[in-house]
Amino acid sequence: MNASLRPLLPPGPYLLCDDTVRPDMPLVAKAERLLAGGARVVQLRMKRTPVREALEVARQVVQLCRRAGAVCLLNDRVDLALLSDAHGVHVGDEDVPPEAARSLLGPGRLVGVTVRGVEGAIAAREAGADYVGVGPVFGTTTKQVPAPVLGVEGLARVVKGSPLPVVGIGGVGLDNMPWVAATGVHGAAVVSDALLAQDIAERVRLLASAFEQGRVGG
Numbered sequence: 748m749n750a751s752l753r754p755l756l757p758p759g760p761y762l763l764c765d766d767t768v769r770p771d772m773p774l775v776a777k778a779e780r781l782l783a784g785g786a787r788v789v790q791l792r793m794k795r796t797p798v799r800e801a802l803e804v805a806r807q808v809v810q811l812c813r814r815a816g817a818v819c820l821l822n823d824r825v826d827l828a829l830l831s832d833a834h835g836v837h838v839g840d841e842d843v844p845p846e847a848a849r850s851l852l853g854p855g856r857l858v859g860v861t862v863r864g865v866e867g868a869i870a871a872r873e874a875g876a877d878y879v880g881v882g883p884v885f886g887t888t889t890k891q892v893p894a895p896v897l898g899v900e901g902l903a904r905v906v907k908g909s910p911l912p913v914v915g916i917g918g919v920g921l922d923n924m925p926w927v928a929a930t931g932v933h934g935a936a937v938v939s940d941a942l943l944a945q946d947i948a949e950r951v952r953l954l955a956s957a958f959e960q961g962r963v964g965g
């Protein structure tokens with residue numbers, strides 16, 4: 748498999764464009780605001796959007812991301828990722844297994860996989876993943892996660908032992924971003940802290956500077 752064919756996952760804040768948080772705002776408007784704030788990675792997470800509408804949204808959001816030079820990943824849906832020419836997917840325990848996602852997407856797209864620890868990260872690498880999503884780092888109301896909160900110490904342990912870049916997720920926001928970045932994570936995924944902000948673009952800018960402030964060696 749030729750990994751040099753696929754895009755790199757940019758480090759720093761990893762923004763989710765999600766239909767469960769602030770459902771009154773259209774997903775395309777959310778994506779525009781995230782990108783206006785300089786988001787370099789956008790994961791489109793559609794849990795409530797009917798599939799035909801989801802495909803249309805995915806096509807529009809991927810195009811916006813590509814124009815802005817950002818990486819766009821589809822949550823859960825390998826089919827929508829291919830049809831919208833997204834940069835890749837993020838899959839978890841209830842989705843298509845990572846090996847199958849890799850085989851459908853080929854070597855040119857990114858595959859991110861949710862894991863709970865170092866063993867999972869090792870297995871994800873063997874399955875062809877490019878990075879792992881690890882959490883919940885802190886308590887969150889955005890998703891009911893069947894796993895204990897890791898805290899920054901737990902996250903740091905996974906970062907240390909993981910053979911793949913780690914993206915921390917769950918309760919990450921402006922207040923704790925420097926501490927999350929200081930664990931050495933590659934990325935810090937944010938849903939509600941950005942989408943519930945009055946000025947989403949400005950919040951994304953602040954999240955990026957908070958990540959830089961805490962970054963190992965930064």
Ligand SMILES: Cc1ncc(COP(=O)(O)OP(=O)(O)O)c(N)n1
Binds near residue numbers: 790822890
């Ligand atoms: C970066 C990142 N990490 C973890 C997740 C969670 O994925 P999953 O476990 O499949 O849960 P859903 O997001 O599908 O509810 C993620 N989306 N992104």
Ligand SMILES: Cc1ncsc1CCOP(=O)(O)O
Binds near residue numbers: 882888918937940
């Ligand atoms: C999708 C997901 N997976 C683990 S926690 C989470 C939600 C994180 O949302 P928030 O950033 O609002 O806590």
Ligand SMILES: [Mg+2]
Binds near residue numbers: 823839840842
């Ligand atoms: Mg999923």
